Each structure stands twice: as structure tokens, then as C-alpha cells.
Amino acid sequence: MSECVDKYADIRPYNDDEVADSVARLIADNAFVDVIAKYNLPRFLSYFPFITRPLVRQQLRKKWGNTQSVEQVQQEVASYLNKLITRTTSEVTFSGLDKLDPKQAYLFISNHRDIVLDPALVNWGLFKHNMPTVRIAIGDNLLQIPYITELMRLNKSFIVKRSAKAPKEMLKALSQLSAYIYDSLSEGHSIWIAQKEGRAKDGFDQTDPALLKMLQLQGRKQKKEFADYVRELKIVPVSISYQYEPCAIAKAKELYHKQHHGQYVKQQGEDIASIVEGFSTAKGHVHLAFGEPIESGCESPEELAKTIDQQIVDSFFLHPGNYIAGGCKQAVIDKKDAEAFNARLAKVPEELKPLVLAMYAKPFHRKAELSTSESD
Template identity: 55%
Template sequence: MVSDTDLFKDIRPYRDDEVAGAIERLIADDEFIGAIAHYRFACLSRLGGGLVKRLIRLYLGWRWRHVTSVHQVQLEVAKFMEKMISSTTAGVTYSGLEHLQPGTGYLFISNHRDIALDPAFVNWGLYTHDMDTVRIAIGDNLLRKPCSTELMKLNKSFIVKRSAKGPREMMKAFGELSAYLRHSLDDGHSIWIAQKEGRAKDGDDKTDPAILKMFYMEGKRQKIPFSDYIRSLNLVPVSISYEYDPGDVAKARELHAKETVGRYEKSEFEDIQSIVQGITGQKGRVHVAFGRPLGGDFDNADELAQALDREIHANYHLFPSNLLAAGQTAEVDSGTRQAFERHMNLVPTELRERVLAMYARPVLNKG
């Protein structure tokens, strides 16, 4: 007999009994070890790449020798997060966690600014408040390398098959995903998913109703009315705000290319580079606002999308960078103004207006 878990084997995260094997494969993966050597020990790698890789393998084998469960992986990720927060932020704050009950499965739907850090900061808030971390929705466009798949599935990520082609294949993929969300929530596992495919490169956080229609596919199959099914998902809007976005110039460059030459050609591993840039770049302060679980009656996905947008915009924490970009200088002291000017001076001249508009947009959305 096939277990419920194996019904979703294609897309689900790793289970405890799969962790040790995945770690072994990672340590044996030359591209994974090479990436660590490149980003962490670039100078040493140039002098003796082979030796550095052997030492990294030995260290990881020792460091992860007792990691045999998903929970232990999360503890390793927590150590990394603590260091990253200390070295690349001016502090991370949270609001709204008091609305959540430990042991309950929530469907967190958030604005999307950073590929890896958005769910990571959500998880940090839950972890530091003694709640279980989330299962993370991640597009298969980020899983072009075997080591990427191992890392993501070890970190409780499940796969959204964006590469599905043709209506029938897409319907099957989204139906499976919808059923997996229901299965996870019923088992008390919370989910993180972005409000739309891709990051909001212009700073305008908008929910795609197609995501919400996917949520409902399992409810529709069970012939449950839209409003009743949505209430059963414990849908929680989340607003994530960064004082400074490490990817602001890259996002502006993409938008500039699309407007000036009509297209933007993404390099093969640009998404991975964006992840590294987000993790290592300076972010200033970060705030994550958890809204209340969404109640009310919604007749369709468009109505629900509008309600989510209102909550995400209302709860978005405005930093001085947002206010200054929107021309609201009166509330900002001169030191903070100078820091923002220094940041903007690093932005290429032809991209400054776009970057300013990106930071200003949440102010306009708040109204």
C-alpha cells in the first residue's frame, strides 16, 4: 500500500530517514564543494583548490556527522541565520506572532522581495518564538543543479513545477500541489508561499489570483464552496520589509533592460547569484509583520487577492529609506538621510530613479 507521504514524493521535502543520504550526496558533490570554496575561501582556492576542497569535505563530514533528522537540519540552519543576521543586518523585528497558536498549521502568504531570505526570516521569527518552522514553496527553476535540490529539500522545501508545459500537465502539477498543501496543513505543518511567481522587482506587492485558484483546486475537487475552503486553510498574510534591498540594483537593471531594449536575458545561474547576493549583502533593518488569520467570506480568488493586498500593504513596516524615496523627508533625521544618500550614490545614475521608485512604492501602497 502506498503511503500518503509517497503520493507526493515528486515534490515533498525530505523525511528524517532521507536526511543522512542527502547529506552524503551533498558532501560528495563537487559543484557544491566548489561553490563553498569559491564564496568562502576564494584566495585559498586560487593557491590550492584541490586541497581546499578536501579540507571542506573533511570539515563538513565532521560537522554534520550527527545530523540525521529534519529537526537537526533546522538547528544547523538556525546557527547560520544567527551569524547572517549579526553580520548583514542592523536587527530583525517581528509583529503579530501573538495571533498564532503553536501546533496549528498555517498557510503563510507573503510579499516576495528575496528568493531565500523571505521564508528564512519568517522561519527565524517562528523558531525564536518556539513554533515549528514552515515548509517552503520553491519553483523548480531554482533546482537546475542536483546540489540545489538536495539543499532545498533538506530545508523543508517542496517543489512548485513551474516548468510544466501544456494545459493538461499544468493542471496535474497544480492539482498535486493543492492536495499537498491540504495534506500538510491537516498534519499541522505550516506552509510559506509567495503571493506571486517571482519577486516584486518594482516594489509593488500584488497577489496573483492564480495562486489562490491553485489553493482551491483541492477544495473544488471535494466540492467545498470557495469561501468555506479558504477559511479552512488558516491563511495568514505576511509583510516582509528590508531597509535596504541587496538586490535593488540588479532588479532595477532588469526592469531598465526590459523597458529600453524590450527584453532581459537572464544568465543560467542568475537566480543562485541572487540568493548569494541576498544572503551576503547588507540589509539594514528587517521587519516581518504577521497578520491575523484571514476570516470573512470571499466569493472568488479576485476578492481574496484584494483582501490579501490590503493586509500586506497595511502591515508593511516603512523604514526611512521608504519615506525618503517617497519625498517624505520631514520625519527623518539628518544622519539617516546621509546614510540613504550614500546608498543611492552607489547606484548607477541611469538606474537611480527606478531604485527610488522601488523604495517609494510601499509608501504609495499604504496610502
């Protein structure tokens, strides 16, 4: 009898029986061990890897040596996230989670401001509300370093093959992805995916209909109408709002470069630097608004994109910086909040200030436009 073929082996997260081997590979990886040493040991020791590596490996074996399951990894990640939230935010708040069914699998589609923090904070909200954590969609552009691949797949991440370029290869990759998302939801595993490829570097949160066409590939295979299939997916829009935009200066630099030179080519390791910066810098108050499962307004990918955008824009939590950058005089802004925002702005290079201000202003203006169109 032939063994069952694992058709998602190259993109799916690790299963329980693969966790111990993955952890062993991480502990054996010099590049990973050196990164741990860099952020946890005195700087001068980094010049002596023959000292630091055995020390770090000993600690990692002590801490992770008995990790055997995905659930244990999730508990470890939750512990780390708790420390990170305490250290780098004033608070993280949630709305809408109480209206969701803890026994139902959902397809969470969110705006995208930070590479790893966005899905991590979605998971934190679910974890705090005693709901299962999500499987996370990540682009293969992030997986150029072996230890990053290990960490991501240990942490319930599945791979979106962005590097596929030939039409046949792209269709095959997208069909596999669509089927994987559908099968995960059918088996009771919630999914997180960003509303478009890449972060919204200009503050403009907009769903790409191409993403929704990818989701429909599996529905088309099943000969289901688009609207019926969408209702089956239980799509829940999520609006993530940071008081202080993660990697604001780096995003503005990229936009500035594109404006003046036509394109921007990322340096090797730039995404990893963005992940580290997103984790380590102060974010102030972060709010995640979980919307309602979409039942209507989903007759076509374009209509569904508008429906998702409407929920994301409508529930976006405006912080003092959004009001200040948007030029709103009516908002009551605490003096300390205004001073903190202006102090941050003062550190932005002069040529980048308009771009950073626009980043904060965009959600305010879009919210105002939405309320105007609703009242017409």
C-alpha cells in the same frame, strides 16, 4: 499487500530517513564543495582543488556527518541564520506572532523581495517564538544545480513545477501542489508561499489571483465553497520590509532592460547569484508583520487577493528610504539614516536611479492610497 504510494515523492521535502543520504550526496558533490571552499578559504587556494576538496570534505563530515533528522537540519540552519542576521542586519523585528496559536498550522502568504531570505526570516520569527518552522514553496527554476536541490529539500522546501507548459501537464502539477499544501496543513505543518510568481522587482506587492485558484483546486475536488475552503486553510498574510532592498541594482537592471528591449532573459546561474547577494549584503533593519487569519473578504479569488493585499500594504513597515523616495516631508528621519540611504543611492548607476527610487517609493504611496480610501 502493496506498499503505500508516495504521491508527493517528486515535490516534497526530505523525510528524516532520507537526510543522511542527502548529506552524503552533498559532501560527495565537487560543485558544492568548491562553493564552500570559495567562501570559506583564502582565494588563492581555489586554484588547487586537490588541496581544498579533501579539507572541506573533512570539515563537512565532522560538522554534518551525524545529521540524521530534519530537526537537526533546522537547528543548523537556525545557527547559520543567527550569524547572517548579526552580520548583515542592524536588527530583525516581528509583530503579530504573539496573536497566532503555536499549535495551529497556517498558510503564510507573503510579499516577495528576496528569493531565500523571505521564507528564511519567516522561519526565524517562528523559531524565536517557539513555533514550528514552515514548509517552503520554491520554483523548479531554482533547481538547475543538484546541490541546490539537495539543500532546498533538506530545508523543508517543496517544489512548484513552473516548467510545466502543456495545459494537461500544468493542471496535473497544480492539482498535485494544491493537494500537497492542503494535506500538509491538515497534518499540522505550516506552509510559506509567495503572493505571486517571482519577486516584486518594482516594489509593487500584489497577490496573483491565479495562486489562489491553484489553492482552490483541492477544495473544488472536495466540493467545498471557495470561502469555506479558504477559512479552512487559515491564511495569514505576512508583510516583509527591508530597510535596504535586496539586490536593488540587479532588479533595476532587469526592469531597465525590459523597458528598453521588451524582454529580459536571465543568464545561467543568475538566480544563484541573487541568493548569494541577498545573503551577503547589508539589509539594515528588517521587519516582518504577521497578519490575522483571514475569515472574511474571501468570496472569490479576486476578493481574497484584495484582502491579502490590504493586510500586507497596511502592515508594511516604512523605513527612512521609503519616506525619502516617496517625497514625504512630514516624516521625522534620523540624519544618519538619511545619509546612509543617500550614500547607497549614490552607488546606483545614473540610468537606474529612477527605478531604484520608485522601488522604495511604491510602498509609501500604496499605504497613503489605502489610508485615503479607508477614510472616504
